[in-house]
Amino acid sequence: MFPQNAPPIPQVIQLIPLQSYLWLSTALFVIGIVGVLTRRNAIVVFMSIELMLNAVNLLLVAFSSYRSDPAGQVFVFFIMAVAAAEVAVGLAIIVMIYRNSRSIDIGFLNKLKW
């Protein structure tokens, strides 16, 4: 699965151990989750989701560098592109909700039920 004779990892990258990246991205991800779960402002929830996405991106880039495998970085580019599209659509929805209800509290959106 991994390249057999991978090129050596550059010295400058090894200055920061992989563990630090893991801790950082985990922290970011958990902050994102907590944000999504606790905040009621739709825009803040949205930002928290972006935070989670970027935590994953960071992790992917870190692994990619430490394994000398560019596939992870390619993934990151795709995620960024998709996230940009998602932001465009998502923000548009939020704007529309605001125009209709004069509020961006997600507690207001409780019609999707039995």
Add this chain to the structure above:
Amino acid sequence: MNTSLLILIPLLPLLGFLINGIGFRHVPKSLVGVIGSAAALGAFGISLYIWSSFEGQAVVVSLFDWITVGPLNIAFSFQIDQLSLLMLLVVTGVGSLIHIYSIGYMSHDAAFGKFFAFLNLFLFFMLLLVMGSNYVIMFIGWEGVGLCSYLLIGFWNKVTNYNNAARKAFIMNRIGDLGFLLGIFLIIQTFGTVEYLQVFDQAAGMSVGNATLGAITLLLFVGAMGKSAQIPLYTWLPDAMAGPTPVSALIHAATMVTAGIYMVVRSNVLYALAPDTLEIVGILGLATALMAASIGLFQNDIKKVLAYSTVSQLGYMFMALGVAAYSSAMFHVITHAFFKALLFLGAGSVIHAMSNEQDIRNMGGLRKKLPVTFLTFLIATIAISGIPPFAGFFSKDEILAHVYQHNKLMWVLGVAGSIMTSFYMFRLLFLTFFGDFRGTPAQANHLHESPASMTLPLVVLAVLSVIGGFMNVPHVLGGHSALATFMEPLFEGAKRANPALFERGHLDHSTEYMLMGVSVVAALIAMGAAYVLFISKKAIPAADGQESGLQKVIYNKYYVDELYEAVFVNPMRKLSDALYSFGEFIVDGGAKSAGALVKFSAGQLRQIQTGETSFYVFAMVVGITALLLWNFGSILFK
């Protein structure tokens, strides 16, 4: 012999069935009858050709391998020998005449095309039955004719009684068929093949009285009992008269009901080696002949009389089989096909003229209005009563002569049966055609002779009923027993296997004359008695419910139907009802409670779906966490 033509014999009726069946209501009415009759006539023509080019050797024509399982190989093949040729000629010949007759008889019926389609389908299966070269092909035909019989008895399916009659016939036949099927299985197990020639070759080496052969022959005979209406499975045949009259003539008199006799004659080697079975066959045949004839004495429905007469005559044929007089049985099958088909068609002509009246108490004096029908009916009556020189005399007398050699008491009872035969047939004739008309004025005005398409078959069959007997004139009357000689090769195997069975000594001529004289005088006396009763004294059978004593018992058919109803049908029905309600409780209860459980739990579960987005997200996070812990927990908490 041109074997490729052979395939056409069953194929033509099948083609007729497909055209008339698929094109029902689309084929013009004038064409339907022509197509149906042409199919039958074509088959008859080819049968004649095959007969003329037959060389005396059994020919097996294999079409394709049908079933191959391990060492068992069942081919789809036909066998042409003396027996199948005779049956072919009878089935297609009488069948063609009845097809032509139906063009006239059924012309007013809305389902004209359906009728011809079914008739052709019946012919197809009947031809398979008699042409097959093994028991499995015979079984296909056997089941197929049963199906067609069911379809045609219930042809007027808007009448509940007719449908019940059809079901009764089908179920009783199924009981017999089960026996037949078990017999085939036993043959496969014993001989490893179902081909006639191979089975009989192997069987010929077995000893007389072999228990396995006894079981096989008994099981096969159970099948014959059902199809050929013998005690105890005979009650369906009188009810089968619910069908249109040509059906009664073709299926329930001339061809299908003789399938049982054909089957026993076909398996003559097996039966020759099982004398005990033959004894049972003979006794049951005699009992059936007597019982049915006695019931026939008091019936008032013109077709019912003929139906019981058919059962009784079939009894005679089985009696002949029981005393190993195979060729006599076949002879009677042929002559009976002529005169009984004629009687039924004549009855149909009467019913047609009487606007669907079937009660002979409302007829009388029809001979002037229906001269052709009367003459042909008279000929058939004389023929079936056994008065020389008509067909029935020769065949019945031959059977009685063989029975006499076998057992004197059986002979006496057989003659008693033939007295009854003669009496009820002349009673029917006198009540229908002589005396004064007893129907309504409307019926009297409507009386008319049938169209040519109906009288032509009557005339042809009448001629055959007159001369049919001459194909097998016994030596004592200066004949050559031509039919018996023709069929001789069929029984060679049986004679080698069990010579004792066929050594019955030679009757001297004076005895033969005596036997003939007794049966002829008996028939004439019965005829005279009927004449005195129904013409001189002008007696008319009592109205329903007026009978008394023994007459009442016999008029009600010895209450056999009621007995079966009480012993078999009702308990079975009760059992089914019980099982039904039990099944309803268990199955329906189970299904319903499962549904209710799902509905209830779903009602409870859906409360979770609150619509709160944050709750959904929370549930999702919890779920993903749980999944991760489930999968990777072992690594984490090592």
